[in-house]
Amino acid sequence: MSGKNDKFLFDSSLLYNLDFSQCVCAFNPAVTPERPGDGLVMRPLQIHDYDKGYLDLLSQLTVVGEITRSRFQDQFGAMKKAANHFVVVIEDVTVGKIISSATLLIEHKFIHRASQRGRVEDVVVHEGHRGKQLAKLMLESLRLLSIELGCYKLTLECDEKMRPFYEKFGFKLGSTLFLQLRFFE
Numbered sequence: 001m002s003g004k005n006d007k008f009l010f011d012s013s014l015l016y017n018l019d020f021s022q023c024v025c026a027f028n029p030a031v032t033p034e035r036p037g038d039g040l041v042m043r044p045l046q047i048h049d050y051d052k053g054y055l056d057l058l059s060q061l062t063v064v065g066e067i068t069r070s071r072f073q074d075q076f077g078a079m080k081k082a083a084n085h086f087v088v089v090i091e092d093v094t095v096g097k098i099i100s101s102a103t104l105l106i107e108h109k110f111i112h113r114a115s116q117r118g119r120v121e122d123v124v125v126h127e128g129h130r131g132k133q134l135a136k137l138m139l140e141s142l143r144l145l146s147i148e149l150g151c152y153k154l155t156l157e158c159d160e161k162m163r164p165f166y167e168k169f170g171f172k173l174g175s176t177l178f179l180q181l182r183f184f185e
């Protein structure tokens with residue numbers, strides 16, 4: 001797969017150059033972003049993923065609602081312009097469907113020597129593909145990518161039941177509270 005491609009949300013070489021010898025999780029069999037498994041391709045989100053079941057996949061995570069192609073394209077364009085959304089997907093190329101997605105969001109800071117904070121968002125693996133190390137591969141990739149992009153920390157929000165999963169990657173419960181104002185679902 002080529003490195004820079006306008007259809008991609010970000011430069012795919014960022015994914016393929018990650019140093020997987022620095023993983024904190026064990027993989028059996030071994031997988032990497034370049035070799036996620038038979039018939040699978042891991043890559044940045046593409047604008048054409050609208051036609052590859054991307055929104056159906058996200059609906060296995062939370063409420064998605066009706067999103068037209070044009071709204072999807074506008075949102076994709078906004079993310080690409082902002083250049084701080086690293087949405088990674090896995091496609092089952094045997095059927096042309098997106099079967100996993102996870103996002104690294106980068107916040108540029110003045111604090112901590114003007115470095116970056118990373119946030120893990122919207123981690124999902126399609127019901128038919130769970131239990132095959134794909135979430136682990138996505139999380140390791142986002143963790144290594146956040147380091148590569150100069151983040152001083154990486155955070156996420158999750159239910160208590162998901163805590164053991166994220167602890168596999170070294171995430172620890174912080175002492176700060178997570179407050180929210182919810183304007184709509």
Ligand SMILES: CC(C)(COP(=O)(O)OP(=O)(O)OC[C@H]1O[C@@H](n2cnc3c(N)ncnc32)[C@H](O)[C@@H]1OP(=O)(O)O)[C@@H](O)C(=O)NCCC(=O)NCCS
Nearest residue numbers: 061123124125130131132133134135136158161162164165
């Ligand atoms: C959670 C989810 C992403 C896991 O995907 P997956 O591909 O089945 O996970 P993996 O096969 O990579 O599992 C990796 C490891 O995490 C463990 N794990 C998986 N789901 C877990 C869960 N819900 N809680 C605790 N551990 C879990 C597995 O047992 C496995 O452990 P091992 O390496 O010791 O064998 C998937 O179940 C999903 O998409 N759920 C719905 C959306 C969701 O809840 N997303 C998370 C939002 S915070």
